[in-house]
Amino acid sequence: xxxxxxxxxxxxxxxxxxxxxxxxxxxxxxxxxxxxxxxxxxxxxxxxxxxxxxxxxxxxxxxxxxxxxxxxxxxxxxxxxxxxxxxxxxxxxxxxxxxxxxxxxxxxxxxxxxx
Amino acid sequence: xxxxxxxxxxxxxxxxxxxxxxxxxxxxxxxxxxxxxxxxxxxxxxxxxxxxxxxxxxxxxxxxxxxxxxxxxxxxxxxxxxxxxxxxxxxxxxxxxxxxxxxxxxxxxxxxxxxx
Numbered sequence: 001x002x003x004x005x006x007x008x009x010x011x012x013x014x015x016x017x018x019x020x021x022x023x024x025x026x027x028x029x030x031x032x033x034x035x036x037x038x039x040x041x042x043x044x045x046x047x048x049x050x051x052x053x054x055x056x057x058x059x060x061x062x063x064x065x066x067x068x069x070x071x072x073x074x075x076x077x078x079x080x081x082x083x084x085x086x087x088x089x090x091x092x093x094x095x096x097x098x099x100x101x102x103x104x105x106x107x108x109x110x111x112x113x114x115x
Numbered sequence: 116x117x118x119x120x121x122x123x124x125x126x127x128x129x130x131x132x133x134x135x136x137x138x139x140x141x142x143x144x145x146x147x148x149x150x151x152x153x154x155x156x157x158x159x160x161x162x163x164x165x166x167x168x169x170x171x172x173x174x175x176x177x178x179x180x181x182x183x184x185x186x187x188x189x190x191x192x193x194x195x196x197x198x199x200x201x202x203x204x205x206x207x208x209x210x211x212x213x214x215x216x217x218x219x220x221x222x223x224x225x226x227x228x229x230x231x
């Protein structure tokens with residue numbers, strides 16, 4: 001779809017397996033992080049977010065892990081399903097004294113689930 | 116609750132023309148931001164509006180402009196279109212940029228602009 005870049009990293013997993021998508025963020029001052037899923041022909045869909053005062057947060061079938069020491073974020077999807085096939089983006093943000101800056105997106109990872 | 120809507124969904128323009136894209140945020144949301152998505156550059160921030168005021172602006176030329184109306188609806192305009200402006204333009208809304216924890220941007224389906 002239109003969201004896929006020419007050289008997106010691709011992760012291919014078997015249906016039912018767990019998936020781990022990694023993201024390195026750029027700014028050590030970033031204090032808010034979001035994962036989005038984008039299917040072909042659609043806008044990014046919010047999955048889960050985490051603030052920098054946490055290192056783990058769980059949602060339904062998804063877990064986000066944050067390692068501020070190495071500026072690394074990961075998204076774990078349990079029991080991956082064909083409907084999880086999409087491009088996944090991480091995004092970071094710096095809050096400014098209660099206001100919020102803009103989201104800075106990573107390049108994305110394409111997840112392909114084999115039935 | 117209805118999601119973010121964007122019109123038109125598809126648009127074809129010629130170099131040198133100008134274009135206006137429209138975004139209606141989720142009801143009750145006061146912040147609208149715009150992003151450009153291309154295969155080469157990914158998702159890039161254009162600008163963000165809150166209560167009719169531009170709060171943040173990305174690194175795009177002055178040909179790209181926007182505004183927000185009192186009902187929170189937003190428009191973005193691109194003048195003197197170039198081939199490189201061909202992209203998916205995404206609008207996102209959020210509840211408030213003044214409150215911690217309200218960083219969730221909810222995206223619309225986008226407007227696919229093709230410049231020939």
